[in-house]
Amino acid sequence: MFTGNLVVQNPPDFENPNLRQFDMRIEVRDQGSPPKTATANVRVVIEDVNDNSPKFLNTPYAVSINESTSVGSLVFTVMASDKDFGPRGQVNYRIKSGNDEKKFIIDGNTGITC
Numbered sequence: 608m609f610t611g612n613l614v615v616q617n618p619p620d621f622e623n624p625n626l627r628q629f630d631m632r633i634e635v636r637d638q639g640s641p642p643k644t645a646t647a648n649v650r651v652v653i654e655d656v657n658d659n660s661p662k663f664l665n666t667p668y669a670v671s672i673n674e675s676t677s678v679g680s681l682v683f684t685v686m687a688s689d690k691d692f693g694p695r696g697q698v699n700y701r702i703k704s705g706n707d708e709k710k711f712i713i714d715g716n717t718g719i720t721c
């Protein structure tokens with residue numbers, strides 16, 4: 608029995624829709640003269656992994672609000688994207704620091720700060 612190893616030569620990339628599936632034809636050839644051959648079809652499907660971090664769009668953010676701005680007023684909306692698929696590409700938001708006085712809240716799903 609002789610084996611032929613199909614090996615990854617360049618990094619797979621699920622995020623490129625054109626590179627998610629590969630239909631290859633493999634040929635085996637003997638050393639006879641003339642040689643005889645056979646072929647087999649091989650399909651390789653690339654599956655997504657969480658290899659992208661979310662990215663904020665249009666950063667850095669800076670905004671001024673009047674001190675008479677009423678509670679519930681929209682300050683601004685942050686926006687981020689993530690190239691991964693399904694839950695690996697869905698994002699939510701929270702205020703990580705700098706809000707000790709609890710002056711602001713952010714909607715975790717929409718990124719709207721109030």
Ligand SMILES: [Ca+2]
Binds near residue numbers: 690
């Ligand atoms: Ca991700």
Ligand SMILES: [Ca+2]
Binds near residue numbers: 655656657659691692
């Ligand atoms: Ca991915």
